[in-house]
Amino acid sequence: MSIKSRLLASAMAAAVLAAGPVAAQEVIIGLVTKTFTNPFFVKMREGAEARATELGAELRAYAGAYDGDSGAQIEGIESLIAAGAKGILITASDPQALTDSIARAREAGILVIALDTPFDPADAVDATFATDNFLAGELIGKWAAATMGDATASAKIATLDLNERQVPVDVLRNQGFLKGFGVDVKDVSRMYDEDDPRLVGGQPTLGAEEGGRTAMETLFQRDPAINVVHTINEPAAAGAFEALKAFGKADDVLIVSVDGGCPGVENVRDGVIGATSMQFPLLMASMGVEAVVKYAQTGEKPQNTPGLDFFNTGVELVTDKPVEGVPSITSEEALKKCWG
């Protein structure tokens, strides 16, 4: 069947049967993730598949071979255009590299929703469903400040960041944390431009355990008085904890993180991480599927959260030492919602 006749057939089916699950039968929804291997995207795919089955839509998943594999993502988008998909949910490895392909998909009448990773400008896609990474950082920052109490004034802060490239997610979490903790962040779109004397420094970790350990060791050599550590994600936090254990400082330093992966939540329970901000990949994906089905039925596009240029899929603070003024859930509750 040619593309045109397929499009025509699905358009007719949608027109004849205005609403209900029968109409959704024809809806093809594409999910294009950075990789199939990272637990975050595995969970995303599971969430999308489950919701699509419930709504009677068909999910087709594509991914790059590695993070940064834009070529495979472009091929995925092209296949979906050819298949006559109604909507594409995408976590772009490199949004800039996909702008043209996304534009072609939208010209073909496909609803494109960015999941997790925003495009620049945000209106390159129809909608963005993502974690508010700045808020995620701010929550752990506030929690750390409230936990330390008066000692906040004399705190020594280290940040274990992703890499030296100042990528948006990294910058948002870092600056959110510092602002939540009460540091003057200067330019909120840049890390490392602060001059607060409490800030010892930041180091790249590549978001992995080994990087977290080495970065922690290096910063600790710079200033052994470090007592609060922000980490880009939970693997980096686990690495930092190993370094602190080796220094005999495991009990004296507060580690906070972002993600909400199951190993990370277990580390909150075991006292490795003080608090972590949990994000919801499963929710992002299932809400994306719902939005596409709704668009196929009514032509209505999803709206952004007021005041933001994306739809906030929520973030929750996970800690077993709750503080006043920062709402949180316990690690036990979080273990039921964690991903990967």
Next chain:
Amino acid sequence: MTDAPASRAPQDFETTASRESAVAAFDVRSRTPLDRFQHFLHDYPTAAPIMVLLLSVAVFSASANNFLTAFNLSLIIQQVTVIGILGAAQTLIILTAGIDLSVAAIMVLAYMIMARLGVEGGAPDFLAVLIGLGAGLACGLFNGALVTRMRVVPVLTTAAATIALMTLAGMSLIWAAPIGLMLGLAAGGVGVSGRLPAGPAMEFRLPPFIATLGAWSIFAALSLWYSGGQTVRSQNIDKAAPLLKLFGQRVELFGAQFTLGSFLMIAIFMALWYVLNWTGWGRAVYAVGDDKEAAELSGIRTDRVLMSVYAVAGALCALAGWAAIGRVGSASPQSFAEGNLDAITAVVIGGTSLFGGRGAIFGTLFGALIVGVFRSGLSLSGFDPLWQSFAVGLLIIVAVALDQWIRRVSA
């Protein structure tokens, strides 16, 4: 050519060129200090990295706070342990004029097997370690087979069939995959010993760069498949398989802090230094790298040498994996994404020539330490992290340029 018999008088053509007047001579003009320096570096390949190491330690001691302390220097040794061992494996291969782009992937696969078997498979920890080391060896042999001529068909079919059958029989992947690998290894051993017909010899002889580029992807995919993308947590390893963390054990000496992993690394370098310099195998490795055809003509079985080098390198990568669990605490399939390039960096800065046949194993240790010293020193001096990448890039280019210059000595 033999001398003419003494009894016979010189013939015409022999008299024209008298032995007294030189026909041709080596240029014996007096050497400049620069020439002598060039020859010195050519004769002692570790000299340049040692000088750079000492110089950088001196500079950072003066410019960075807290740099020159026993604790910080020992910390740098801890930090380069894993990359150092990977670099040792890589040095062996680069000495044969090859390259192995899959070293870090082999390491990750090996440590994921150790950790999953020991923690989730409930294997005794010594067995988990042994099987992990065997997996590294198997990966190395696979690479070796691709760059030489080997009977790989029975090995691959044994491994694949075992994994498929055991998975179908309901055994979890945690056990099926390593058992399949081990049986494949055994099939290979039987084939080499010649007791059973071992299938057709496959003449691959692929260029190492391309073959191991492919192997890198394959091993990375296998470790993600085997691990399901999941990290094995530090606390669970402590509980179920403490032996996996052996090389993370700390030893305090005079205010410095070492791990058993640091000692393992140094022991590996000393062992390799011995075999490369004092055994026939070591000479064969250099000979194959210097000129493979000449080595073949002088009776060295180059395929066997290459195969053994890749096998040893694979096993060393698995050993690096064991040390990595000690160093990192947990076992994550996403870690060491840049480990492979870091290892090559250490080898190159350590003065081993990418063209093969020239270099010294200890150079790689110094190369790894130079990178560690620069990272630590620049960080303690308060530089933005991007300058660490910049400095390492600069070091690589300087090292390769220096190698080219030194190589011209013999030309």
